[in-house]
Amino acid sequence: MNCANQNGEVSETRNPDGTLRLRNPNIENLKEDILYHLALSTVSHDLVKMFGDVKFVCMGGTAKRMEHLAQYLQSEINYELPIGTSLCDLTEKSHRFAMYKVGPILCVNHGMGVPSIGILLHEITKLMYHAKVKNPIFFRIGTCGGIGLKEGTVIVAKSVVDEMGNTFHTQKICGKVVQRPAKLDQQLVKELTSLRKSDDTFNVVEGVTMCADDFYEGQGRTDGAFCDHTEEDKVNYLNELVKRGVTNIEMEATAFAALTHYAGIKAALINVALVNRLNGDQVTTPKETLLEWQNHPQILVGRYIKKVLRSETLV
Amino acid sequence: MNCANQNGEVSETRNPDGTLRLRNPNIENLKEDILYHLALSTVSHDLVKMFGDVKFVCMGGTAKRMEHLAQYLQSEINYELPIGTSLCDLTEKSHRFAMYKVGPILCVNHGMGVPSIGILLHEITKLMYHAKVKNPIFFRIGTCGGIGLKEGTVIVAKSVVDEMGNTFHTQKICGKVVQRPAKLDQQLVKELTSLRKSDDTFNVVEGVTMCADDFYEGQGRTDGAFCDHTEEDKVNYLNELVKRGVTNIEMEATAFAALTHYAGIKAALINVALVNRLNGDQVTTPKETLLEWQNHPQILVGRYIKKVLRSETLV
Numbered sequence: 001m002n003c004a005n006q007n008g009e010v011s012e013t014r015n016p017d018g019t020l021r022l023r024n025p026n027i028e029n030l031k032e033d034i035l036y037h038l039a040l041s042t043v044s045h046d047l048v049k050m051f052g053d054v055k056f057v058c059m060g061g062t063a064k065r066m067e068h069l070a071q072y073l074q075s076e077i078n079y080e081l082p083i084g085t086s087l088c089d090l091t092e093k094s095h096r097f098a099m100y101k102v103g104p105i106l107c108v109n110h111g112m113g114v115p116s117i118g119i120l121l122h123e124i125t126k127l128m129y130h131a132k133v134k135n136p137i138f139f140r141i142g143t144c145g146g147i148g149l150k151e152g153t154v155i156v157a158k159s160v161v162d163e164m165g166n167t168f169h170t171q172k173i174c175g176k177v178v179q180r181p182a183k184l185d186q187q188l189v190k191e192l193t194s195l196r197k198s199d200d201t202f203n204v205v206e207g208v209t210m211c212a213d214d215f216y217e218g219q220g221r222t223d224g225a226f227c228d229h230t231e232e233d234k235v236n237y238l239n240e241l242v243k244r245g246v247t248n249i250e251m252e253a254t255a256f257a258a259l260t261h262y263a264g265i266k267a268a269l270i271n272v273a274l275v276n277r278l279n280g281d282q283v284t285t286p287k288e289t290l291l292e293w294q295n296h297p298q299i300l301v302g303r304y305i306k307k308v309l310r311s312e313t314l315v
Numbered sequence: 316m317n318c319a320n321q322n323g324e325v326s327e328t329r330n331p332d333g334t335l336r337l338r339n340p341n342i343e344n345l346k347e348d349i350l351y352h353l354a355l356s357t358v359s360h361d362l363v364k365m366f367g368d369v370k371f372v373c374m375g376g377t378a379k380r381m382e383h384l385a386q387y388l389q390s391e392i393n394y395e396l397p398i399g400t401s402l403c404d405l406t407e408k409s410h411r412f413a414m415y416k417v418g419p420i421l422c423v424n425h426g427m428g429v430p431s432i433g434i435l436l437h438e439i440t441k442l443m444y445h446a447k448v449k450n451p452i453f454f455r456i457g458t459c460g461g462i463g464l465k466e467g468t469v470i471v472a473k474s475v476v477d478e479m480g481n482t483f484h485t486q487k488i489c490g491k492v493v494q495r496p497a498k499l500d501q502q503l504v505k506e507l508t509s510l511r512k513s514d515d516t517f518n519v520v521e522g523v524t525m526c527a528d529d530f531y532e533g534q535g536r537t538d539g540a541f542c543d544h545t546e547e548d549k550v551n552y553l554n555e556l557v558k559r560g561v562t563n564i565e566m567e568a569t570a571f572a573a574l575t576h577y578a579g580i581k582a583a584l585i586n587v588a589l590v591n592r593l594n595g596d597q598v599t600t601p602k603e604t605l606l607e608w609q610n611h612p613q614i615l616v617g618r619y620i621k622k623v624l625r626s627e628t629l630v
Contacts, residue, residue, distance in 0.1 A: 027540075030597075095380065112428075113427075119427060122530070125540035172528065175555065178543075213429065213430045214430055223339075224437040283351045
């Protein structure tokens, strides 16, 4: 596979000016492309005017967190809104996702699980294409269960595995099983982890993130509505994961890594651990503390975005 | 497997008084059970007082649709709220799902895809257990792509298959592949389809509902951000589905059918077709018409609920 090329060369996924080429020849022949779950379309909206200046797309699970993230980044990059205006949900009519725009930054929630983020990745990638966005960078800023890590620790994924240890994303397409490598940009991993400051109250580690298709049994938890496995099975499974180098478990990683990689989009997966699974299954920490921990990954991403925007101003 | 028994007999999943027995012995030994994605707990909330009178749980994809459904059912069953009050989201603090209660009816959204509805089913099943609800009935009221059916048609699923034609839900638990039969209550299918009235503007059919893990490639669509298959592959695949009797495609059916069946909970899956996939991939119908079509399944479920409540009053 010929991957994204940021140096102005033609590739399977990129034009010389940095705009995307889609791995789907059908889209350019559509009279109208309706991004159904975003309630946007190439006919009803001027997508270039609305989104042409986007450089960063930040994704996370909940709509509320993405609204807060947009407000946080607005303040971080000193993005002023005209008096009498406030941020609004650009995809409100869809009733599916919530999307906020702060200058060059798009913040959009993806719900829970691979199928949900898969829908968003298809439509956001097409949005980047229609809007003629140049060299966008995608972030997933999420929450996860850590394995042997202190709660509040930020894990920047250097690689991704599924529940069976596979390093690819498996899909069924027209009755065939298709596997796509789940790969992340290693340079971006280094850049993000280097942005931790010595007086930060939280740690930042590079990790191997496991993607599960379930929160309860699929992550070995013994506190779901069903549990046919024993505490010993769980402990053995978690220890097996530790042996494989897995640092944390969430529910979107394989699709996020594989679909951005296939689209030739530079992407990073940054999760904060809300629980140490070696100590228990339940998330018992008060909501206020959880919300504070959820700020940790966005602090790192905010620093990265500011650094890139500063370097572009200096050029 | 010993399934639910509505006749007051002891079964693996039911006590003589109709309350649930969980297939997880760990839960009764927990000091506190935190239903994390519902922002409810056995310590911070009196779940019996809050939810003990529930008889029906209606689930659907979006929070907005579930709010409208609650308002619709409130009017249908003549459920009066005290002056100066309105329905509120009982799980607002979770930022994950939205849940409304109208007397014996709970309306809660499940997001998109199997992992998302899986989380909800674990926590709602535990909620029914903790609240000592007797013989609850679950409905999924959803939207789907129809195959050869007129848009607006309601499909009551008599059976469920996955993308490969399997009639079970596949999960990976502690490194093992686990398959659970995806079965629905056949009597409930008959009762629901019989509730269509001759002057209804929409048709109601019994069907075979396919559950896909993706909206685009996973349903054979050729209008995603990626498409490595041809129009011919798609047509062949859809024709193959027709041969197998598949009437419609959505993204939650296997988990919904399998997990309710495993819990011994009577459940029905009622979808409305927003597009006829034999005519195209995109959902081009105006939002207003789509919202009107989305009322069709809830009309049927409303009639069922009223019938049950009336029969209980007469007893």
